[in-house]
Amino acid sequence: xxxxxxxxxxxxxxxxxxxxxxxxxxxxxxxxxxxxxxxxxxxxxxxxxxxxxxxxxxxxxxxxxxxxxxxxxxxxxxxxxxxxxxxxxxxxxxxxxxxxxxxxxxxxxxxxxxxxxxxxxxxxxxxxxxxxxxxxxxxxxxxxxxxxxxxxxxxxxxxxxxxxxxxxxxxxxxxxxxxxxxxxxxxxxxxxxxxxxxxxxxxxxxxxxxxxxxxxxxxxxxxxxxxxxxxxxxxxxxxxxxxxxxxxxxxxxxxxxxxxxxxxxxxxxxxxxxxxxxxxxxxxxxxxxxxxxxxxxxxxxxxxxxxxxxxxxxxxxxxxxxxxxxxxxxxxxxxxxxxxxxxxxxx
Amino acid sequence: xxxxxxxxxxxxxxxxxxxxxxxxxxxxxxxxxxxxxxxxxxxxxxxxxxxxxxxxxxxxxxxxxxxxxxxxxxxxxxxxxxxxxxxxxxxxxxxxxxxxxxxxxxxxxxxxxxxxxxxxxxxxxxxxxxxxxxxxxxxxxxxxxxxxxxxxxxxxxxxxxxxxxxxxxxxxxxxxxxxxxxxxxxxxxxxxxxxxxxxxxxxxxxxxxxxxxxxxxxxxxxxxxxxxxxxxxxxxxxxxxxxxxxxxxxxxxxxxxxxxxxxxxxxxxxxxxxxxxxxxxxxxxxxxxxxxxxxxxxxxxxxxxxxxxxxxxxxxxxxxxxxxxxxxxxxxxxxxxxxxxxxxxxx
Numbered sequence: 001x002x003x004x005x006x007x008x009x010x011x012x013x014x015x016x017x018x019x020x021x022x023x024x025x026x027x028x029x030x031x032x033x034x035x036x037x038x039x040x041x042x043x044x045x046x047x048x049x050x051x052x053x054x055x056x057x058x059x060x061x062x063x064x065x066x067x068x069x070x071x072x073x074x075x076x077x078x079x080x081x082x083x084x085x086x087x088x089x090x091x092x093x094x095x096x097x098x099x100x101x102x103x104x105x106x107x108x109x110x111x112x113x114x115x116x117x118x119x120x121x122x123x124x125x126x127x128x129x130x131x132x133x134x135x136x137x138x139x140x141x142x143x144x145x146x147x148x149x150x151x152x153x154x155x156x157x158x159x160x161x162x163x164x165x166x167x168x169x170x171x172x173x174x175x176x177x178x179x180x181x182x183x184x185x186x187x188x189x190x191x192x193x194x195x196x197x198x199x200x201x202x203x204x205x206x207x208x209x210x211x212x213x214x215x216x217x218x219x220x221x222x223x224x225x226x227x228x229x230x231x232x233x234x235x236x237x238x239x240x241x242x243x244x245x246x247x248x249x250x251x252x253x254x255x256x257x258x259x260x261x262x263x264x265x266x267x268x269x270x271x272x273x274x275x276x277x278x279x280x281x282x283x284x285x286x287x288x289x290x291x292x293x294x295x296x297x298x299x300x301x302x303x304x305x306x307x308x309x310x311x312x313x314x315x316x317x318x319x320x321x322x323x324x325x326x327x328x329x330x331x332x333x334x335x336x337x338x339x340x341x342x343x344x345x346x347x
Numbered sequence: 348x349x350x351x352x353x354x355x356x357x358x359x360x361x362x363x364x365x366x367x368x369x370x371x372x373x374x375x376x377x378x379x380x381x382x383x384x385x386x387x388x389x390x391x392x393x394x395x396x397x398x399x400x401x402x403x404x405x406x407x408x409x410x411x412x413x414x415x416x417x418x419x420x421x422x423x424x425x426x427x428x429x430x431x432x433x434x435x436x437x438x439x440x441x442x443x444x445x446x447x448x449x450x451x452x453x454x455x456x457x458x459x460x461x462x463x464x465x466x467x468x469x470x471x472x473x474x475x476x477x478x479x480x481x482x483x484x485x486x487x488x489x490x491x492x493x494x495x496x497x498x499x500x501x502x503x504x505x506x507x508x509x510x511x512x513x514x515x516x517x518x519x520x521x522x523x524x525x526x527x528x529x530x531x532x533x534x535x536x537x538x539x540x541x542x543x544x545x546x547x548x549x550x551x552x553x554x555x556x557x558x559x560x561x562x563x564x565x566x567x568x569x570x571x572x573x574x575x576x577x578x579x580x581x582x583x584x585x586x587x588x589x590x591x592x593x594x595x596x597x598x599x600x601x602x603x604x605x606x607x608x609x610x611x612x613x614x615x616x617x618x619x620x621x622x623x624x625x626x627x628x629x630x631x632x633x634x635x636x637x638x639x640x641x642x643x644x645x646x647x648x649x650x651x652x653x654x655x656x657x658x659x660x661x662x663x664x665x666x667x668x669x670x671x672x673x674x675x676x677x678x679x680x681x682x683x684x685x686x687x688x689x690x691x692x693x694x
Binding site: 193200203220251258261298310312 | 370561562646
């Protein structure tokens with residue numbers, strides 16, 4: 001188990017580590033209202049595609065628990081409304097929709113049951129989803145760690161550790177598994193502007209794991225690659241299209257281009273729940289645009305002149321032809337992705 | 348004239364706009380001691396290669412003025428010491444050494460003169476250097492603005508405006524001249540971590556000039572290029588080798604690779620004083636490494652866990668083969684640079 005969990009279920013409440021306050025303070029929010037879960041997702045108290053999925057499921061469970069009806073039909077209708085509401089928290093990470101679909105399916109499969117049984121079943125399902133996420137990530141990490149060699153200097157972007165998931169992590173989980181397998185790796189951590197998930201969260205996790213790292217501004221990645229100081233790049237994903245195009249934190253696409261230019265392998269690590277098989281390519285992935293204040297201000301203090309216009313795209317899309325492999329819990333998909341992703345799905 | 352000057356000479360004092368406090372406050376430092384000039388350069392109260400050159404010359408003039416000797420020989424020896432001391436303020440921008448060499452040459456050329464005359468001559472030379480810088484930049488801007496077309500969306504990195512120079516600017520001067528020529532351009536401003544010269548200074552200057560801009564995190568440049576929203580990239584330089592390799596603010600090399608990948612022209616704008624004809628290529632340019640705290644802290648507040656190791660390379664080197672042209676006061680050098688730079692030098 002991790003010494004910290006990004007989110008867990010605790011006697012009818014959701015407890016989640018408020019990632020906005022890391023690394024300065026480790027404070028858990030205690031949530032009983034599903035609308036507070038929506039707020040937590042929207043304001044990035046919890047973030048990372050797999051963790052968002054877990055939070056959405058637990059939010060739905062909270063919504064179910066709080067429902068004041070004994071009529072199973074009314075319950076189902078209202079539960080669908082709640083899930084629809086939660087699904088609007090953020091648009092890009094597909095795990096949000098995937099988790100809610102799963103909760104809806106569970107509710108529907110319980111037709112004929114009373115409300116109390118339905119509630120119990122949904123609460124159990126949200127907890128199962130969390131447990132499964134850890135298992136999935138551990139499998140993914142094992143599948144990926146064979147790609148990491150002793151002594152390699154690996155660059156990563158944003159945060160993909162236990163904080164971004166139910167536990168263990170995706171891309172950072174791969175590095176963790178490599179480290180636990182005795183490989184003496186070191187990590188270049190992109191700080192990841194604007195919200196500094198690399199500087200605030202990835203460093204914090206690597207520090208706890210004892211894995212050596214050096215924090216860099218995002219703009220320094222190219223110089224290090226040019227100097228031959230980067231052996232491999234690995235990132236997570238918020239949504240992967242059927243052709244292998246990957247939406248991930250803004251800056252990922254640039255890192256992929258730089259890796260390509262320097263002949264450095266560029267891997268993506270994500271569970272199958274991050275794949276959106278319904279969309280043919282990355283052009284169809286909705287990219288969230290967040291408030292410009294996240295760029296112009298830091299902790300309430302302005303870094304730009306008052307009223308300075310800023311564009312704050314939360315994600316970018318990396319075309320599949322820049323990706324060396326996509327690491328999943330069922331193995332590593334390699335180009336051509338259209339067929340390899342299909343095979344993994346069927347596996 | 349600009350509504351603000353980065354630096355000027357005022358009755359035996361150097362007055363310089365403290366760029367560390369922009370955009371929040373416009374405060375001029377009043378300096379009479381050359382060692383304070385060194386501190387101002389080192390702590391980035393004044394920055395930008397041409398502005399550093401002017402500051403160094405004015406610092407040398409302050410050092411000369413304050414000298415307490417009537418012996419011209421003693422004066423020359425001590426003046427050399429002062430210039431050597433100032434030359435250690437920062438290592439990368441070659442304008443620093445160029446300006447000091449020029450001041451030393453002036454001192455040496457005045458052999459036989461008394462100390463009072465020497466002082467007067469050196470103070471005049473520092474002011475001349477500032478005036479020349481404005482003329483040079485205006486010529487450079489005119490040479491460059493023909494490369495900018497009406498309606499273009501231009502990306503730039505760091506700050507290269509009047510603040511970074513004696514007046515008018517280099518890369519930003521080119522955009523300013525294009526704007527003054529009636530071309531309706533707009534500018535994507537890289538915020539330029541870690542010290543946010545783009546967010547703090549370039550936005551401030553573009554705002555005063557009335558040129559439309561949008562601030563972005565450095566990591567967003569690739570996404571905008573991929574979406575076809577960037578027509579041209581233009582940056583300044585801190586030192587240019589004889590083969591056209593360019594040292595400039597960290598992040599420049601990455602931007603050049605991205606521009607290359609997307610088929611976007613990438614221009615560098617710099618006066619001939621930024622060329623170092625003595626070094627064959629960029630591998631010989633000393634790159635300053637600054638304190639990690641500039642990455643881990645912002646205005647004294649930590650953005651990373653206590654003790655997080657960070658690498659803070661102030662500059663990177665862009666190989667000449669990624670550069671479409673180098674804009675100087677004598678015209679635009681084109682590949683192959685070894686010969687075109689030589690021709691400009693002789694022009």
